[in-house]
Amino acid sequence: MYAEDLKTKNMTKSAKGTIENPGTKIRQKSGLNRAILRTGFYGLTQAISWQLEKTGGILEKVHPAYTSCECPVCGFCDKKNRPKQAVFHCIACGHHQNADTVGAMNVLRKGRTDPSAHVKKSASPVQ
Ligand SMILES: [Zn+2]
Known part of the structure; x- marks a missing residue:
């Protein structure tokens, strides 16, 4: 997860x-x-x-970078893809969707395919 x-x-x-x-x-x-x-x-x-x-x-x-502005269909990333807080509308391909849904899709995709996006856990102190 x-x-x-x-x-x-x-x-x-x-x-x-x-x-x-x-x-x-x-x-x-x-x-x-x-x-x-x-x-x-x-x-x-x-x-x-x-x-x-x-x-x-x-x-x-x-890492949350770009998860709110990247189009899940064509991959185009721009702040203008979020005309409103709750709306995602890709200015490159026209894809339209709820912004939170797009954010969740991007987090899932980055988590599965981009290990460099995983946040490194800080080492636990040895006791
Ligand atoms: Zn797009």
Whole structure:
């Protein structure tokens, strides 16, 4: 099984900015941050990994780069393939699909075919 290696610590950084360079959409970002933390992405992947290991499976984390902008049909990758947060529309071949579905397909394909995309596990301390 494969999962995106999402850095929730980076994802939930404040949008406040500084006095000289104030952030935008602070209230919306604050709400998104709360939702990410409440959902508990990290705890969820830990629980899935634990359950898989009990049955002989393994959860492989995949680097999330380009998983949201690459077309699963023709392979063209561009930020413009995501005209809206929930919509994927390839500007090269016209493929249209739910953006989350495309992201999941790309994570699965990268996990199966691109070992270099696998996130290296940090070594456990020897005791
Ligand atoms: Zn395409």
